Structures are given as structure tokens and as C-alpha cells.
Amino acid sequence: xxxxxxxxxxxxxxxxxxxxxxxxxxxxxxxxxxxxxxxxxxxxxxxxxxxxxxxxxxxxxxxxxxxxxxxxxxxxxxxxxxxxxxxxxxxxxxxxxxxxxxxxxxxxxxxxxxxxx
Numbered sequence: 001x002x003x004x005x006x007x008x009x010x011x012x013x014x015x016x017x018x019x020x021x022x023x024x025x026x027x028x029x030x031x032x033x034x035x036x037x038x039x040x041x042x043x044x045x046x047x048x049x050x051x052x053x054x055x056x057x058x059x060x061x062x063x064x065x066x067x068x069x070x071x072x073x074x075x076x077x078x079x080x081x082x083x084x085x086x087x088x089x090x091x092x093x094x095x096x097x098x099x100x101x102x103x104x105x106x107x108x109x110x111x112x113x114x115x116x117x
Contacts (some may be wrong), residue, residue, distance in 0.1 A: 018101050026103050028090045029110040033117050036062060036079055039087045042116035043077045046109065072096055089113070 018026065033039055043064050044054060052066035052075060067074040075093045082088040091109060095102040 017097050022088070022098065023099065026101065028088065028093055029114075030082055030086045030088050031110070031114050031117060032085065033087050034085050036081050036087055038117055039079050039113070040064060040077075042113050043079065043091075044088070045116050046112045047075060047077075047103065049112075050109075073100075 007100075027051065031039060037059055040059055041055070044057060044066075045109060047066040048066065050068075052068050052073070055065045055067055057064050062079040064077045064079075065074065073093060073095055074117065077089060077091045079087060079089050089110070106107065
């Protein structure tokens with residue numbers, strides 16, 4: 001996630017909360033590929049390129065968590081096989097005030113991961 005100026009006590013502009021379905025749609029993307037581990041490695045690479053420190057990586061469970069301190073951000077990615085040629089990813093980003101709901105930044109993050117794959 002990229003820091004954005006303007007919000008009080010946060011680096012993200014706060015918008016009205018999304019519904020659970022809207023948030024899930026924003027946080028979820030199917031990517032091309034047939035190897036879940038390749039996608040997990042791509043997620044780790046992109047997180048590290050963005051300055052995050054990997055906290056946990058569970059390749060069996062398909063979960064990666066990472067964080068950075070300035071500004072504080074934590075991201076969690078879950079990766080699961082969806083079809084023979086598609087992998088489903090869900091990434092959730094939080095700052096000190098809660099879940100970040102920035103559709104453009106999620107889209108850019110997913111595009112970077114797809115490129116890395």
C-alpha cells in the first residue's frame with residue numbers, strides 16, 4: 001500500500017465503509033498460474049519490494065503476513081488454487097485505524113504480483 005497524505009492520524013484517506021461484499025471484491029483477485037507456490041513467492045517479492053518485512057510465510061496454508069513501521073501498515077495475503085490455471089488471492093491491508101479501502105492501490109498491488117508471476 002502506498003502512503004497518502006491528508007487523513008488525521010493516518011496516511012490514508014478514509015471513505016465511508018464498504019460492505020463486506022464490496023471489500024471482498026476489492027481485496028480478491030484471480031491470477032493466471034497453476035503453481036500456488038509461484039504466486040506465494042511473487043507475493044513475498046512484491047511485499048519486500050514495497051518495503052515490508054515478512055512476519056510469517058506459511059506456504060502449506062497459503063498465508064503471508066508482512067508489515068512496515070513508517071507509516072505503520074500490515075498486510076495479509078491468502079493464496080489458494082481456484083482452477084487448474086487460476087489462483088485466487090486475497091490481500092487485506094490495515095493501518096492503526098483499521099482496514100484500508102483503497103481500490104486503486106489494491107489494483108496496483110495485484111498488477112505488480114501478476115507481473116512478478
